[in-house]
Amino acid sequence: MNRQNSFEKDFPGYIAPQKIEEVLEILSKYGKEIKIIAGGTDLLVQYYDRLYEVSAWLDLKNMEELKEIKIDQNQIEIGAMATHTQLESSADIKRYYPVLSQAASDIGSPQIRNRGTIGGNIVNASPAGDLLPALIAYRAQFKLVSHKEESIVSAEDFFLGPKKTILKPEQLLSKIIIPIPEQNTYSSWIKIGKRKALIVATVSLALVLSMAEDNKIIKEVKVCLGSVAPTPFEIMEIREKMIGRQFNQLDFNELGQLVEDRISPIDDIRGTKEYRQDVTKNIMINALKKIYETWRQSR
Amino acid sequence: MTKLKIELIVNSKKRKIEITPSTRLIDLLRDDLHLTGTKEGCGKGECGACTVIMSGELVASCLVLAPQADGAVITTIEGIGSSDHLDPIQEAFIETGAVQCGFCTPGMILAARRLLEENPPPNEEEIKRGISGNLCRCTGYQKIIEAIKLSITRLSKSDSRKAK
Numbered sequence: 001m002n003r004q005n006s007f008e009k010d011f012p013g014y015i016a017p018q019k020i021e022e023v024l025e026i027l028s029k030y031g032k033e034i035k036i037i038a039g040g041t042d043l044l045v046q047y048y049d050r051l052y053e054v055s056a057w058l059d060l061k062n063m064e065e066l067k068e069i070k071i072d073q074n075q076i077e078i079g080a081m082a083t084h085t086q087l088e089s090s091a092d093i094k095r096y097y098p099v100l101s102q103a104a105s106d107i108g109s110p111q112i113r114n115r116g117t118i119g120g121n122i123v124n125a126s127p128a129g130d131l132l133p134a135l136i137a138y139r140a141q142f143k144l145v146s147h148k149e150e151s152i153v154s155a156e157d158f159f160l161g162p163k164k165t166i167l168k169p170e171q172l173l174s175k176i177i178i179p180i181p182e183q184n185t186y187s188s189w190i191k192i193g194k195r196k197a198l199i200v201a202t203v204s205l206a207l208v209l210s211m212a213e214d215n216k217i218i219k220e221v222k223v224c225l226g227s228v229a230p231t232p233f234e235i236m237e238i239r240e241k242m243i244g245r246q247f248n249q250l251d252f253n254e255l256g257q258l259v260e261d262r263i264s265p266i267d268d269i270r271g272t273k274e275y276r277q278d279v280t281k282n283i284m285i286n287a288l289k290k291i292y293e294t295w296r297q298s299r
Numbered sequence: 300m301t302k303l304k305i306e307l308i309v310n311s312k313k314r315k316i317e318i319t320p321s322t323r324l325i326d327l328l329r330d331d332l333h334l335t336g337t338k339e340g341c342g343k344g345e346c347g348a349c350t351v352i353m354s355g356e357l358v359a360s361c362l363v364l365a366p367q368a369d370g371a372v373i374t375t376i377e378g379i380g381s382s383d384h385l386d387p388i389q390e391a392f393i394e395t396g397a398v399q400c401g402f403c404t405p406g407m408i409l410a411a412r413r414l415l416e417e418n419p420p421p422n423e424e425e426i427k428r429g430i431s432g433n434l435c436r437c438t439g440y441q442k443i444i445e446a447i448k449l450s451i452t453r454l455s456k457s458d459s460r461k462a463k
Contacts, residue, residue, distance in 0.1 A: 012301035013320030014366045037364065044323075044362045045343045057320055059367055084357075109412070109432025111345055114356040115363070197431035198345050 006097065016059035020066070020145075023172060026058055028147035031169030032057045036067065037287055042124045065093070066119070066174060069093070078176040080119025085110075087118060096180055100134040104261035105212035106191050109198050117283075120133050122158070125165045125231070126200075132232035133206035133224035135176065136247045143175040148219075152177070169255045182219075184211040186294050188287040194270070201227045202271040203279050207287040208241075215299060216236055218242050221238040223284065226277050228263040235262050247295065256281040305369035309334070310378030313336045323347045324363040328375060336376035340434070347433030350406035351375050357413045357432070359454035367398075379412060387457075388412060388450045397446035399437030406433045413448045420451045 019022050026034065034056045037043055042297070047054060061067065066079035071092045071127055079089070087093055087104035094101045107121075107130045115282050119201055121131045122142065147170060167173060187208045187225040193199035204226035212219040221242045228233045242250065264275035301319045305344040309332060316331050328334045328351070337360060340346035352374040380386030388411050391397075398404050405451045407430060414421050414429040421429060426447050427440075435443060 012303060012395075014303055014364070016366070016369070021335040037367070040364060040367070041344055041359075044364070047321075047340060048323075048361075054321065057364060057366070061367055108344070110357050110413075110429060111346065111347060111359040111362075115358055146306060263356070288321050 014059065015056070016062050017039040020172075020174070021064060022178045023058065023060065023063070024145060024147045024170075027170045027172060028186065030056070031171075036123075036172070037282050038117040038120040039083065041112050041116040042126070050069060050084050056169055062112050062186060065072060071096075071180075073180070073274060074178050075177055077102065078100045078118055078178070080122070080173045080175060081117050081245040082119075084108075084113035084116050084118070084121075084131075088113065095213060096135070097138055097178065099187045099208060100131065100178075101205070102189045103130045103134045103204075105192070105247050106189075106196075112198070118176055122176070123157050123165060123173055124169055125161075127230055127232065128201045128204070128227040129232060130226070131206055136177070136224040136232060136234055137187070137206040137208040137222040138181065139222075140176050140178045142173055145174045146172070146173045147169045156234060159233075161230045170261065181208070182210045184213070186211070186291045186298075188290045190284060190287055202272060203227050203265075203276050203283065203285050205280070205287055207284075207291060208293055211295070214295075215295075216246055216247055218247075223259060223287075225263060225280065226261070227270070230264075230266040235259050237262060247292050248274075250288070252285045255288060256285040268299045305366055307368050307370060308372045310373070310375060317447060318365040320364070320366055322365040322372075323361055324351070324353075324358075324365050324368050325360040327365040327368070327391040328360060328373075332378050333370055333376050336406060338402055340402070346403075346409065347406045347430075348403055350409045350433060352409055352413060357410055359432070369447040374409070374412075376408060379408060386412075387453050388415065388446070391446040391450040391453065392443070395442045395446040395449060403437075407435065407443055411423055412448065414447060415451060415454055420455060423448070447453070 029229045035054045036058045038060050053069055060081055063081050066081040068079045069082055069090050070077045070205055084104040084107045118131055121129050141152050144156055145152050189206050191204040192202045208222050210220040216228045223238045225236045231289040260277050265273045268271050303320060308317050312436055315389040318327055327336060327341055328337050330428055337351055340348035340349035342361045349360040350357060354371045380389050388408050397462060410430045410433050
């Protein structure tokens with residue numbers, strides 16, 4: 001009871017701090033009781049469905065420094081409050097991270113993209129989160145800050161399960177840091193859903209591949225999937241089948257099958273397990289074909 | 300529950316309102332300001348009936364907390380033309396038969412208004428993408444797209460007249 005009173009005294013159910021230090025201070029005291037709100041496009045849907053109670057909102061809308069997208073020679077830093085509209089209209093993201101750019105432009109609708117943020121998409125940790133396969137594929141790292149300390153964690157270590165992450169109540173996701181891909185990097189993004197706008201992905205796939213300097217041998221590859229496992233994840237087994245080889249040594253069908261064998265989809269309103277298996281194999285093959293075409297034309 | 304005081308500009312008028320922290324923007328508009336032109340369809344941001352323009356951006360007012368709109372500039376359908384002086388977009392919607400039951404129309408017109416601010420003017424694909432957050436169950440969209448094209452044509456004509 002006393003605790004509730006002190007909480008109410010500090011702020012009346014809603015606060016929008018001007019400084020990040022203030023946000024972290026509030027989180028260190030009341031991290032378990034309050035809900036951080038950014039765009040609200042996922043959070044408010046869940047809230048009004050009465051999936052949980054909220055005693056107070058901590059609104060990040062005044063965190064100007066978290067809305068910036070900054071690029072230098074080595075990496076890009078995307079503030080957690082950057083909206084999907086910002087991501088899809090950023091020339092730097094389009095140039096260096098086309099899959100992230102396309103994934104952002106495939107989200108929801110103009111109304112949703114104008115409000116929804118990259119940080120929200122990440123901490124919401126939906127298995128179908130549209131930006132997540134791309135972030136893993138591009139080796140994104142997340143900066144987590146708290147009153148006491150800050151840490152950097154890689155995207156693939158952040159997600160624990162549907163709606164579950166390693167983020168602690170006193171922590172804030174502040175930035176997403178992605179290294180600039182090497183030259184000769186090719187990528188493909190495929191999102192499958194029942195329609196184009198306002199759809200939660202039935203399956204999604206981000207494939208990012210880098211060729212060696214000679215542009216002949218595959219140096220690095222990441223195949224990441226959404227909506228077919230408890231978290232977005234990378235198919236690690238693909239690496240040994242592709243790295244060090246040339247395109248003409250690859251069997252696209254076999255690679256598609258390998259991806260299908262490694263996923264663990266469920267039946268839900270968006271599709272059956274069997275449907276997801278078939279489609280996953282096919283989109284893997286299509287992504288490889290698309291990348292192969294782009295590579296061939298670039299030579 | 301605690302009440303909060305917020306201040307915002309709605310259809311060019313400054314408004315001071317007391318709300319609860321969990322009031323939605325749509326409730327503030329409809330219940331507190333009696334601007335019932337903004338409709339609630341799904342309440343999940345999927346139908347676009349509650350679309351308004353907030354500080355220059357199209358938003359679903361069912362997915363904005365009223366306190367998040369503190370300090371914002373909001374345009375609702377009531378801020379676009381009046382029954383005596385219709386906006387050219389509204390005229391185009393009537394002329395092309397883009398209104399049937401009318402429930403999606405306020406949201407559609409706001410989405411159209413936002414599209415008309417784009418420079419260069421949007422092509423058909425861009426129009427479709429621009430209204431992709433607004434569901435219509437009557438028209439099949441074709442007449443809505445025609446209406447938006449018509450208002451673009453008229454707008455560019457009146458602009459060139461002004462320029463002369």
